[in-house]
Amino acid sequence: xxxxxxxxxxxxxxxxxxxxxxxxxxxxxxxxxxxxxxxxxxxxxxxxxxxxxxxxxxxxxxxxxxxxxxxxxxxxxxxxxxxxxxxxxxxxxxxxxxxxxxxxxxxxxxxxxxxxxxxxxxxxxxxxxxxxxxxxxxxxxxxxxxxxxxxxxxxxxxxxxxxxxxxxxxxxxxxxxxxxxxxxxxxxxxxxxxxxxxxxxxxxxxxxxxxxxxxxxxxxxxxxxxxxxxxxxxxxxxxxxxxxxxxxxxxxxxxxxxxx
Amino acid sequence: xxxxxxxxxxxxxxxxxxxxxxxxxxxxxxxxxxxxxxxxxxxxxxxxxxxxxxxxxxxxxxxxxxxxxxxxxxxxxxxxxxxxxxxxxxxxxxxxxxxxxxxxxxxxxxxxxxxxxxxxxxxxxxxxxxxxxxxxxxxxxxxxxxxxxxxxxxxxxxxxxxxxxxxxxxxxxxxxxxxxxxxxxxxxxxxxxxxxxxxxxxxxxxxxxxxxxxxxxxxxxxxxxxxxxxxxxxxxxxxxxxxxxxxxxxxxxxxxxxxxxxxxxxxxxxxxxxxxxxxxxxx
Numbered sequence: 001x002x003x004x005x006x007x008x009x010x011x012x013x014x015x016x017x018x019x020x021x022x023x024x025x026x027x028x029x030x031x032x033x034x035x036x037x038x039x040x041x042x043x044x045x046x047x048x049x050x051x052x053x054x055x056x057x058x059x060x061x062x063x064x065x066x067x068x069x070x071x072x073x074x075x076x077x078x079x080x081x082x083x084x085x086x087x088x089x090x091x092x093x094x095x096x097x098x099x100x101x102x103x104x105x106x107x108x109x110x111x112x113x114x115x116x117x118x119x120x121x122x123x124x125x126x127x128x129x130x131x132x133x134x135x136x137x138x139x140x141x142x143x144x145x146x147x148x149x150x151x152x153x154x155x156x157x158x159x160x161x162x163x164x165x166x167x168x169x170x171x172x173x174x175x176x177x178x179x180x181x182x183x184x185x186x187x188x189x190x191x192x193x194x195x196x197x198x199x200x201x202x203x204x205x206x207x208x209x210x211x212x213x214x215x216x217x218x219x220x221x222x223x224x225x226x227x228x229x230x231x232x233x234x235x236x237x238x239x240x241x242x243x244x245x246x247x248x249x250x251x252x253x254x255x256x257x258x259x260x
Numbered sequence: 261x262x263x264x265x266x267x268x269x270x271x272x273x274x275x276x277x278x279x280x281x282x283x284x285x286x287x288x289x290x291x292x293x294x295x296x297x298x299x300x301x302x303x304x305x306x307x308x309x310x311x312x313x314x315x316x317x318x319x320x321x322x323x324x325x326x327x328x329x330x331x332x333x334x335x336x337x338x339x340x341x342x343x344x345x346x347x348x349x350x351x352x353x354x355x356x357x358x359x360x361x362x363x364x365x366x367x368x369x370x371x372x373x374x375x376x377x378x379x380x381x382x383x384x385x386x387x388x389x390x391x392x393x394x395x396x397x398x399x400x401x402x403x404x405x406x407x408x409x410x411x412x413x414x415x416x417x418x419x420x421x422x423x424x425x426x427x428x429x430x431x432x433x434x435x436x437x438x439x440x441x442x443x444x445x446x447x448x449x450x451x452x453x454x455x456x457x458x459x460x461x462x463x464x465x466x467x468x469x470x471x472x473x474x475x476x477x478x479x480x481x482x483x484x485x486x487x488x489x490x491x492x493x494x495x496x497x498x499x500x501x502x503x504x505x506x507x508x509x510x511x512x513x514x515x516x517x518x519x520x521x522x523x524x525x526x527x528x529x530x531x532x533x534x535x536x537x538x539x540x541x542x543x
Contacts, residue, residue: 008349012361015346015422019368022379022419025389029382078278081271089268097276104283106472106524108480110497111517114504115286118293118514138282170267192370199372201483202497206504216374223378223487235375242371250363 023239030232047233057218057234064198064215067129071136072193076186078137079144079193084178086145087152088160088170104142112139113206120207127209135207136200140193147192151185184252191249195242287521294514312515321499321516328496331410332478335417339425339474340467342418347429347466351436362430369423377416377484384412384488408490416484421477425470432466465535472527479520496520 033044051057085091086098104112116138120131163173179186201216208217215238222231295308315321350361368376383389384406391403406412440462444454460467482497494502496516503513 011345012349015342016364018342018419019364019422021389022376022383023371025382026375026379078275082275082279085268085271085275089272091268091272093276097279100279100283104279106476106528107287108476108497108517108520108524110480110482110500111290111521112286114500114513114517115290116282117504118289118510119282119286122289134282138278141278174267195370199374201372201374202481205501216372219372219378220374220483223374231378235372235378238375239371243367246363246367246370250366 026232027236027239030229030236032229032232034229047229048237050230051233051237054230056213057215060213060215060218063129063213067132067136067214068194068197071133071140071197072190074133074137075140075144075193076190079141079189080148080182080186082141083145083148083152084174087149101142101145104139105146109139109200109202110206113203116203117206127207128212131207131209132204132212132214135203136197139200139203140196143196144189144193147189148182148185151182155181187252188249191245191252195245198238199242290514291518292514293510294518296511296514298509298511309511312511313519315512316515316519324494324496324499327494328479331414331417331495332475335414335421335478336425336471336475338414338418339422340471343422343425343429343470344467347426348433350426351430351433365423365426365430369427373420373481374483374487376420377487380412380416380419380488381407384415407488410489413485413489413495416488417478417481420481420484421474424473424477428469428473429463429466432463432469436462465531468531468534472531475527476524 030047031043031045032040033046034041082097082101086094086101113135116131116135117127120127120134125131125134159177160173163177168176199216201220204214204217205220208214219231219234219238222228222234294312295310297307297309297311316325350358350365353361381388385391386403386405386407390406391400394400395403406415436459440458441454444458449457479495480497480500482495482501485495485498500513500516500520503509503516507513
C-alpha cells in the first residue's frame with residue numbers, strides 16, 4: 001500500500017471495532033460481580049465457578065465434543081474422497097456432483113434442517129445422537145470439499161503422471177502423495193467442520209430431539225430464558241476455544257503455502 | 261486402467277451414496293411434503309393438494325414474506341455500503357498487515373453467530389453501552405429503545421452477516437487489474453466516473469455474490485429475530501421453524517421452504533446470467 005490516508009485508517013478501525021466490541025464487552029462483563037445490571041461492581045470469578053459446577057452443561061459440552069469429533073472426522077474422510085474424485089476423475093455426473101456441492105452450501109440451513117427431520121421420520125430413526133451425527137456430517141461435507149478442492153487445484157498434475165509411470169496405482173498415489181501433500185489442508189478442513197458442528201444451532205434445533213443435549217442448543221435456551229452472567233462466562237470460554245482452533249487452522253494452511 | 265478402478269469406485273460410491281441419501285432425498289421429500297395434506301392425527305397425510313401454496317397467499321403470510329424481504333434487503337444494503345470500501349481497502353493492501361486483517365475478518369466468520377448475537381444485547385439494551393455513550397455525549401436525552409424492534413434485528417443480522425459480504429468482495433477486488441483503473445484516469449475520467457464505470461462493473465460478480473450470501477441467511481436465521489426482536493418479530497425462518505416444531509403443520513412449513521428454495525434458485529440463476537463469462541467468486 002502506497003499511502004494510507006487517515007480517513008481510511010479510521011474507517012477500518014470503526015469496522016473492526018464493530019466486529020470486536022460486542023465480544024470484548026461480553027468477555028469483560030463475564031468478570032462483573034453483578035447479577036442483573038451492566039454497572040461494573042468489581043471483579044469476580046464466580047460466574048466461571050458457577051459454570052464449572054453446572055453438571056448439565058458439562059454433559060452437553062461432552063456430547064457436543066463427541067459429536068463434533070465424529071462428525072468432523074467422517075465429513076473430512078468423505079469430503080476428501082469427493083474432492084479427489086472431482087479433481088482427478090472424469091465420470092458420469094461429475095458436473096452434477098459439483099453443482100450439488102454448490103447447491104448444498106447455498107441451501108438455507110433451515111430448509112436442510114426441516115428436510116432432514118422429514119427424512120428421519122420417514123426412516124423411523126428416533127431423534128437423538130444418531131440423527132444429529134448424520135445431519136452434522138452432511139452439512140460439513142460440502143465445506144470440506146470446497147476447502148480441499150481449492151488446495152488441490154494448485155497442485156501440479158504432472159506429479160500424478162510421474163507417480164503413475166513409476167508404477168503407483170491410485171491407492172498408492174492417494175496414500176503416498178495426496179495424503180501427505182494435503183495434510184495441512186485436511187487438518188484445516190477438519191477444524192472447520194468441527195467448529196461448524198460445535199456452533200450449529202439451526203439444523204440441530206430440528207433434528208436433536210429431547211433426549212440428547214448439546215451445547216449450542218443449551219446456550220440458546222439459556223439465552224432465551226434470560227440474562228444471567230453465567231452465559232457471559234460460557235460464551236467467553238467458547239469464543240476463546242474457537243479462536244484457538246481458527247488460529248491453529250490458519251497456521252496449518254500457512255505452513256502448507258510455505259511448503260509449496 | 262483396470263488396476264486403478266478400485267480407488268475410484270470406492271470413493272465415488274461412498275460420496276454419491278451419502279449425498280444421495282442425506283442431501284437429494286431430503287430435499288425431494290420436503291417438496292413432496294409441501295403437496296401433502298395436514299390432519300390433526302398425523303403430521304402428513306394424503307391426498308396431494310395445492311392447498312398449502314394457496315394458503316401462503318393469505319395476508320398474514322404475505323405480510324411475513326414482505327417483512328422478511330424488507331429486513332433482508334435493508335440488511336444487504338447496509339452490509340454492502342459498510343463492506344465495499346472496507347473490502348476495497350483490505351484487497352488493495354500490500355503490506356504485512358493484510359494477512360492479519362484477513363484473519364481478523366475470518367474470526368467472526370467462524371465463531372458462533374448465536375454467541376455474537378447474544379453479545380449484542382449488552383450494547384443495544386436500554387441501559388446498554390450504546391445508550392450510555394449517546395447519553396454521555398449529549399446526542400440523546402432519552403435512552404433509545406432498540407431492543408425488540410426491527411432495528412435490533414437488522415443490527416444483529418448486519419453484525420453476523422457482514423463477513424459474508426466482505427470475503428467474496430475481497431477475492432474479487434484482488435483480481436481487479438489496476439492498470440484498467442490507471443487507464444481510466446489517463447483518459448481523463450474523474451475518480452467518481454472511474455469508480456462508477458470501471459471499478460463497480462468489474463467487481464460486480466463479487467457484489468452480487470456478497471449480496472446473495474447475505475440476503476439468503478438474513479431471511480432464515482430464526483434465532484436472531486428470536487433473541488433481539490422479541491415475540492413480535494416474525495420472519496420467514498421463524499415461520500418455517502414454527503410450522504415444523506410448534507404448529508406441527510409440516511405441509512405448510514414444506515411449502516414455505518420450497519418457495520424459499522425456489523427464490524434462492526432464481527437468485528443464483530440471475531447471478532450466473534449476469535456474470536456469464538466473468539470471474540465468479542460466489543465462494
